[in-house]
Amino acid sequence: MSKSLNEILSTFNGNKSELIPILQDIQSNIGYLPEDAIIKVSKFTRVPESEIYGVATFYTQFRFLPVGKKHIMVCKGTACHVKGAPQIIEGIERHLDIKEGDVTFDLEYSLESVGCLGCCALAPCAMINEEVESNLTLKDVKKIFSRMKK
Ligand code: FES
Structure with a gap:
């Protein structure tokens, strides 16, 4: 507690x-x-x-905004960066209408970039709460959001 x-x-x-x-x-x-x-x-x-x-x-560990119910952490490590992490972040920003580091008005989603998540072979990767999403494409981003809405 x-x-x-x-x-x-x-x-x-x-x-x-x-x-x-x-x-x-x-x-x-x-x-x-x-x-x-x-x-x-x-x-x-x-x-x-x-x-x-x-x-x-x-210190990057401190946050001034709460995290959303679904906290999205997109890896910006080298392997993920090379394989398109910046485009994935832009796609999520457009979808949620927030910028990296922000939380949606309804506190449903928050987005941040993080260092290597340790699954570089599956780049680009992200974590949504405890779940890893790998080999991400912009199409996957749309699918993930429609899956999370259900
Ligand atoms: S660089 Fe993204 S998981 Fe390692």
């Missing part, structure tokens, strides 16, 4: 040195770093919000 923001903060002392572990704990419990959490962390650690955003944007 995930912890509330107050429960998370209660396990820390409020030292500036705890900033990254606090942000990690929030993200692992809430799924992202909401604006109100940043404000609370700022008060708790006495680190200005701008500095917290500076730290959090430096």
Whole structure:
């Protein structure tokens, strides 16, 4: 069960040195770093919000938007890139009318690119939640979305 923001903060002392572990704990419990959490962390650690955003944007592990119910991660590793990952991402962006890194308004889908998923021989690959989609083509993208609608 995930912890509330107050429960998370209660396990820390409020030292500036705890900033990254606090942000990690929030993200692992809430799924992202909401604006109100940043404000609370700022008060708790006495680190200005701008500095917290500076730290959090430096590390790619932190997100500022929630992930959708179906989180799509398209591999942008070398093998997938060469075999058309950029076109797959563009196709998904067009289909969902969002950009990479965004989530749809209804929180149904989110899209991000990731490093190698470890199935390079089946490039280009993506993961939708826990499921791997391989040898992707733009036609497959349409099929996958109509399959997910059912
Ligand atoms: S480069 Fe895409 S799975 Fe390895």
